[in-house]
Amino acid sequence: MAFEREIAAFFASYVDAFAKNDADAIAELWEPIGLFPSPNGNFAMEREAFRSHCVTLLDFYRQQGVVTPVGDLLSATLLYPQVAEARMAYRMLGEGGETVAAWDHIYILRRSDDRWRVTLTISDGEIAAWTERGALE
Numbered sequence: 001m002a003f004e005r006e007i008a009a010f011f012a013s014y015v016d017a018f019a020k021n022d023a024d025a026i027a028e029l030w031e032p033i034g035l036f037p038s039p040n041g042n043f044a045m046e047r048e049a050f051r052s053h054c055v056t057l058l059d060f061y062r063q064q065g066v067v068t069p070v071g072d073l074l075s076a077t078l079l080y081p082q083v084a085e086a087r088m089a090y091r092m093l094g095e096g097g098e099t100v101a102a103w104d105h106i107y108i109l110r111r112s113d114d115r116w117r118v119t120l121t122i123s124d125g126e127i128a129a130w131t132e133r134g135a136l137e
Contacts, residue, residue: 007076007086010109010116015071018061023054031110035120039127064135066092066100074104082111090126103129 010029017025032047045053061069074087086107092100103125110119130136 003078003084004076006116007084007109008073011071011073011086011088014118015069018058018069021058021062023051023058026054027051030118031112034118037120037122039124060135061092064092064100064130064133065094067095068093068097079108084109084111084116101126101129101133101135 014026014029017029027047027050030047030050033044034047034050035044036042070091070093072089074089076084076086078084086109088105088107089102090105091102094100105125106122107118108120109116111117127136
């Protein structure tokens with residue numbers, strides 16, 4: 001199905017941007033303002049603030065020993081002609097290929113300017129994984 005290939009390609013480029021530590025590329029894959037529901041409350045970030053957040057996040061991953069991010073698309077559902085829901089499984093691998101942390105992530109994407117971009121993510125799984133590892137308090 002063309003839709004599923006598009007979403008898989010989107011997330012391949014998303015994971016690749018993380019692998020290259022490219023905060024600009026990551027931020028460009030998001031709508032100008034992204035929404036972030038979290039266990040501690042919801043917030044939104046404009047693209048430039050999100051780019052800065054990505055720099056901090058990439059630094060955090062390196063500090064935790066992450067060398068290679070791996071992401072697998074678990075599901076993609078077209079909710080409306082220009083809106084999709086996707087679920088990803090992530091594994092952050094260390095230098096020896098060991099799993100440093102793993103979690104599922106849920107995204108809402110919107111097709112705008114003839115390309116998919118993330119509008120909203122629910123990162124409770126990632127927060128729980130890093131908390132369990134003792135990296136977050």
